[in-house]
Amino acid sequence: MSILVSILVLSGLIFFHELGHYAAAKFMGVTVEVFSIGFGKRLFTFRKWDTEWSISAVPLGGYVRMKGQDDSDPTKKSLDADSYNVKTPMQKIFILLAGPAANFVLAFFLYFGIALGGPNILSPVIGEVVKDSPAFKAGLQTDDIIKSIDGVKIIAWKEMAKIISDSDGSLNIEIQRGGYIEFKTLTPSIRETTNMFNEVIQKKMIGIASAGVFHKLELSPSDTLSYATEQTIFASTMIFTGLKKLIVGEVPAKELGGVISIVKLTSDATAQGWMSVLFFAALISVNLGVLNLLPIPALDGGHIMFNLYEFIFRREASESVIIKLTIAGWVILFSLMGLGLFNDINRLMG
Structure with a gap:
């Protein structure tokens, strides 16, 4: 079941990516000869709107082939009026950017759908209290609910952790214990931990762990739009940062995942319900958008790079280059x- 869901999620995200290219190409008057989801042997195909639409055997990608564009042989060109080759560099870049843009837009709508359904967020309920930590010395206990810090109302564990991390000096913490409200004062200490990229960092903490309690976040219409926007920006920033750290070596190459990781994560998300699947799909959609913007010639970013060269220097790069x-x-x-x-197989083998 998880494999089927993975294929459907990936195929859907790739479809929207290629649909972005297709729509932009048609808008620019370029004939799209083939629109394919997957590679290899064609399992299903039909012709409509001067385009051959196909579903192929290997569901690990997709492509649109525009008239005059052939990545397998860049020397093949067409000078017809409806060809990709006769368009200006800026028109080509518009077509190329439309694919990644479609992924970012899709992610926004997925996050918007999540917001409408009421996303589950981690509640500020204390689980473990580390011995001799600031929280332990202040008398915080398991199952205490943190209601506010320095007068700021706390709704989620994430915002509580940020306030503590960014703090300067002591904190006045309001907690609910049983049916009573109590106030505690403590000063966070700098401790060693790991971030989302598995890097060891120094961070201000008070020595508590989450109890793993979740609650549904109720959002107003305006909050729904803000949530979708913030999540899309956060996911994009996180992936860009992760790629940068991977390229400069701050994150080891063993952290890179492949198809097996996607299937496993989809399986985990499926077990948690449709909301988790939407979260995962939105994150992968942003991932596809970011990766396709990399300046690698086989990707959209590489083609954009060639067109920027032509726009700046008023001539195409040589065919041999x-x-x-x-x-x-x-x-x-x-x-x-x-x-x-390789990394996925190593993880499976422990």
Whole structure:
């Protein structure tokens, strides 16, 4: 079941990505010859609106082939009025950006749907209290509910952790214990922990762990739009930052995941319900948008790079350079896919 859900999620995200390219190309008057979800042998195909629509056997990607554009042979060109080749660099960049943009827009609507359904958030309920920590010395206990810090109402564990991390000096904490309200004063201490990228960092903490209690977040119509916007921006920033750390070596290459990781995460999300699947789909959609913007010739970002060169220098890059860089791009892309798969297998084998 999880494999089927994974295929449906990936195929849906790829469909919207390619639909972005398709819509932009048609808007620019370019004929789209093929719109395919998947690669390899075609399992199902039909022709409509001058385009051959296909579902292929290997559901690990997709593509639109525009008239005059062929990544397998960049020298193949068409100078017809409806060809991709005759468009200006800015028109081509518009078509190329439309795919990643569609992924970001889709992620926004997925987060919007989550907001309408009321996302589950981690409640500020204390589970474990670390011995001799500031919380322990102040008398905080398991099952205490943190209601406010320095007069700021606390709704979620995440916002509580941020206030503590950003604090300067002592904190006045309001807690609910049983049916009573109590007030505690403590000063956070700097401790060693790990962040979302598994890096060891120094952070202000008070020595408590979550009890793992969740509650539904009720949002007004305006809050719903804000939530969707903030989550889309957060996911984009997180992925851009993660890629930067991976490239400069701050995050080890073993953290890279592949198809097996996606299937496993989808399986975990499916077990938690449709809301978790939407969360995961939104995150992967942003991931697709970001990855396709990388300046690798086999991706949209690589084609954008070539068109920016043409726009700036008023001439196309030489065919030999384009061919060599495109081949290098495919080598990089398949190497990354292979590394992700290798890491996935290592994780499965412990």
